[in-house]
Amino acid sequence: MRKKLKIITMLVVGICFTSMLGGCGKPYQGSAEKDSKEIVVWSYLMDNEVEELNNIAQEWAKENGKKVKVVKDNSPFQSFLQAANSSKGPDLVFGLTHNNLGTFHQAGLLAEVPQDFANRDDYVNSAVWDAVSYDGKAYGVPLSMETYALFYNKDKVKEVPKTIEDLVSQAKAYGPSGFQFSMNEFYYGAAFVQSYGGYIFGGDKGSLKVDDIGLANDGAIKAYKFLQDLVQRDKFMPADITADIANSSFKSGNAIFYIGGPWDISGFKDAGVNFGVVKLPKINGGEAKTLMGVQAGFVSSKSPIQDDAWKLMKYLANNSGERLYKIGNRIPVLKTELNKDEIKNNEFTQGFISQTSSAVPIPNIPEIEAIWKPMDNMSRILNGEDPATVAKDIEKAVQDNIKASNN
Incomplete structure (x- = not known):
């Protein structure tokens, strides 16, 4: 059961982020030196969702003659930081609850989203972009949303x-x-x-x-x-x-x-x-x-292949909405996805979508951990x-x- 927008799971991760100590998950070991031509994706989604994400990523890889490796990851922030600084980290992270982005941003690990990456008018509302922005600049890409x-x-x-x-x-x-x-x-x-x-x-x-x-x-x-x-x-x-x-x-x-x-x-x-x-x-x-959580993706500022990482991110963001909705009930943020019959005709999903119009994103700064x-x-x-x-x-x-x- 994905209770509370996976807040419980991600807050446990968040506590590790804040303390900078291990103990909340097995760190991704990675290879000693990753292939510089291979795009590595870490995902915090559920197992069946990561499997589907890999399917989508491999479609893009085949179409573009690239190599992509998708890894399910639950490692604490310190492990991510060490990996990113030693060429063992991911180029792209997909499916992190937005209120955990603050720690990554504070450490300078988030690459700014390119200006031409997306038309924000294509998204359900501006709040999903507010959730991944700092000082007016977007450092993450909204993927799905949740509220009660x-x-x-x-x-x-x-x-x-x-x-x-x-x-x-x-x-x-x-x-x-x-x-x-x-x-x-x-x-x-x-x-x-x-x-x-x-x-x-x-x-x-x-x-x-x-x-x-x-x-x-x-x-x-x-x-x-x-x-x-x-x-x-x-x-x-x-x-x-x-x-x-x-x-x-x-x-x-x-x-x-x-x-x-x-x-x-x-x-x-x-x-x-x-x-x-x-x-x-x-x-x-x-x-x-209500409070709203936004599942987000970001490209690592430490990645040496950011151009390819952003191309893959765009493909994943534009092609994962309906597929992750079917297996994980994650509500997409793109209007084109929300207008598809399976979502439009689901009265339960429509109730939550209606609520998001007045929902407030959970603060996306590290200090959010201080309130719980x-x-x-x-x-x-x-x-x-x-x-x-x-x-x-x-x-x-x-x-x-x-x-x-x-x-």
Whole structure:
């Protein structure tokens, strides 16, 4: 199950990146000295996806008289850095969650995307390019996107709620467990924080300010209070709610509304639930601002054959969308792919695509790692502590984590 846009997997990798120490995967050994004419691709995708990626890469290689080697890689950042600096590293990386790009960018390992590489109007929205950009320049290529949305039970919900207040009202009328999701995980809670006016880091797109943390402002506190009320006042779910508990409640019919992602679809189908997927209802009078992950590719600045690497990248980006969607449910970012019948006629996929129009990319800087542990304090809020007090503790912990990572 590709839970949370592979955030769990990639954050584990990200922690290794930050610490610069091994232990999160077997480093790619490579050959002592790679063939300079061979384009080496490292991929962080799932096994079956890497297999298909290799098929696509070999098609390009055959057409162009080139040699391409595709390798599944889970090695930590330090191993990548050592390989890149010793001619053993890849020329191209395909399928890395964009919020991990910051560490590579900081180390100078990302080659800038050529100006004529792609027409950005061909992509679903500008946010997917914002996710791979720094200071107005793109250093990665968006490949697919993921966010979460609202699941609802078609047999028990007569009208899809347009506002969060309407959702709460319908859930109350149904029963005590009518609405559940993994509220303790900030990945999901961020939709409420950002919709009420909170934010992770301030600054402009591609130029975030880590000293401007918006997790304790008035908007964030209002969001924490709203989430607290769902537990303490409305009794929809326990304070220690988990993804498994919420998922099971929706499967059994105890919950008629559930917030989740594409990774939940197969389980609900297998359980025989008659469900639909739509974008989240309006929160605080506006479109819900969920977090979005973008799978990206980049060319190594250390590669001696960058021209060929970019040509291969273009082929992979333009020809992998539908094929990776079929085997991995990854939602493409190119409009031509999204307009294909298999995607256009899939109501579940369309629900997630609709949500991406207001989704906010996870910050793509190394300091993003500093927020996840402090946000575990959400459990204190859900257990009834004062949201404003806990918010200050969250902000202080994030600040301390950033300082520690810079020392």
